[in-house]
Amino acid sequence: MLRGALRFGLGPGLLGRRLGTHRGGSTLGKAEGSGGCRGSGVSPVSSHVTFRTRGPGPRWEDSGSLGAGDWDGKVSEIKKKIQSILPGGAWSPLCDTSHLPPEHSDVVIVGGGVVGLSVAYWLKRLEKQQGAIRVLVVERDHTYSQASTVLSVGGIRQQFSLPENIQLSLFSVEFLRNINEYLAVVDDPPLDLQFNPSGYLFLASEEGATIMENNVKVQRQEGAKVCLMSPEQLRKKFPWINTEGVALASYGLENEGWFDPWCLLQGLRRKVQSMGVLFCHGEVTRFVSSSNHMETASGEKVTLKRIHEVHVKVDHSQEYQPVECAIVVNAAGAWSGRIAELAGIGKGPPGTLQGTKLPVEPRKRYVYLWHCPQGPGLEAPLVADPSGAYFRREGLGNNYLGGCSPSEEEEPDPGNLEVDHDFFQEKVWPHLAWRVPAFEALKVRRAWAGYYDYNTFDQNGVVGPHPLVVNMYFAAGFSGHGLQQAPAVGRAVAEVMLEGRFQTINLSPFLFSRFYLGEKAQERCII
């Protein structure tokens, strides 16, 4: 009798739609096996009917046959079940879906690191009417154990060669400086980014000296405060440097240094939650899209895709939620390439626009922390050697952080985040000890590894929409600069989404189409 009520009274039309949950059956009638149970151990009443309510509630049929002997037991069981149905009892027809994302969202941001949160922040900040845009941030790992943001060394610099990169960094530094005005939440304590304004010092050998001079000219034009130093000036200012082989050095005087990325992440998270952005702990497994076959003005046939649904799978479960969305932002960092593949980007004959993949892949980089009692003093900037090794101070206790980017042949396997200590002994320490003789006596205390979301094409970010999948926007592939460009990139992507074009900083050289056209936006001398 009760089962009958469940079937007809609480059918899809009444409660199911409003609840908005899927327990393994989808709107199109596909049954994904029986995998809709939240581990409650109760199988669905009938798997061929798409119920959207909870399980059958109290079961009547597995109580066993009515035997005369256990009539009293039966009565007490029946009483218990009736009590659970009545108000105040444990059973309720409404299902708990708090662990699932909502059914609809205007924007779904894949990836909850600093870039994804920055896009969410600027979307909510630049929307025309408060509360106009519903944003959902999907993050697979809420402990951020593999996220590039928190494993990064945390540096920020303006010493780039592309004007766009310099402008991005300048705005980001201004954002960080006024972070307590941008990310203010009533009644929460102010953020302390622990910024060290010590600057970056790039050393150049003879071959790189002219490039460095040109770069500094561009940087000064954009407004960065950088000065060039000769080896004598370098020796006077930083007597602990061995200037042999150094022809020129560029030193950032202001607005350069390093800070705590975890604090920025938490500050963004807090602010973005207070602005009404929803967070979801889950993984994107599928995009459901539709295709439109169209013709260009010159008569070529082109297929435009539009993503309609994002399937978000819950952790440790087969349960997933299709989120209907208007726009998807790919800010998945080192895994952006995988997300792009899910959306069908790159599935086509090579050499065509359909066949152009997103060339972002994870690359593992090591960071070592060592102690050196006679090392450089408090004034030490982040020093970058021409060989690619770099180091900076960490704290007051003569500890230093550093590493080196490996050459293409020596790239470690990005399958895990294990640290290779021999890499330090063979590739990093010799260069450091040569450049700073005091580092000949050092002791490595700790080491960790993190991913670069490495753009194999030109090592610079990909920002903006995809030409064929019209509602996917990229904010990935920054190859080690993601943290320092995140606030500005977030604003740029939000502008493209809301206004249709870049308004403050023109990032057209970083659009996806450059991979098809072959126009590299390459930096000269990066770490």
Added chain:
Amino acid sequence: MAAPRASLRLVAPVWNGGTSGIRGLSRAVDPEGSQRKGRALLQFLADRFYDVEAVRGYLLQKQVLKVLQKNRSFTYIKERYGPYVAGASFILKQGGAVKFQDKEWMRPNGRGLSGELWKLREVPVEAVDASGCAINYQGLDNLLALRELQSLSLRCCPHVDDWCLGRLHQLADSLRELSLAGCPRISERGLACLHHLRNLRRLDISDLPAVSNPGLTQILVEEMLPDCEVLGADRAQSLKLGPEEQPRDTASSPIPA
């Protein structure tokens, strides 16, 4: 970062000791008990009503705008009377004192800027006493134009932080005396960029509440500026505090997420 979650933990004691809530920005040094109770009620209301939250957000914004307004650029005066007069009028408006070369200290009197200020167009400013003024990063523009400044006192300025110290390198040629005592936002990271000031002979870094280890910081700053006399925390006092400071210094303690 070495231990990213640990650094967040390290920050917390500074927060509680320093500003209690964003509103405590200018009253960073001393929250009183009764004000704390009032704040608890407001917090309770703001957690439950959007209107209260919006009003409080608006009042917060107004405070921030007030500081910004005080620190606007004096471009008109700069064009008409030169950078020295502009800088001097900025300091006097904030409530500080200015000393021109070969003249006496000028302090703000109740009736606005004195008439003789406008005649000092060519006279460089030698010393500035900006104690307690609400100078921030933008307002420092007006000060940095004073290229012959020899003595600068930023004692107990509530908005001077590490970012501002990063700008002081522009005064490296002339600055000989600098006082940062009592500024609640300056930490040892900002002090690291004072190495540009190679002509500095006197530096006062006592009473900086945001510096985590005053004794060690003073030693490092003395090493960094060998020609400079550094006045800092009493070293004997900091040695006494040594054992209690230990837990904060060791970054190796495992921090639960």
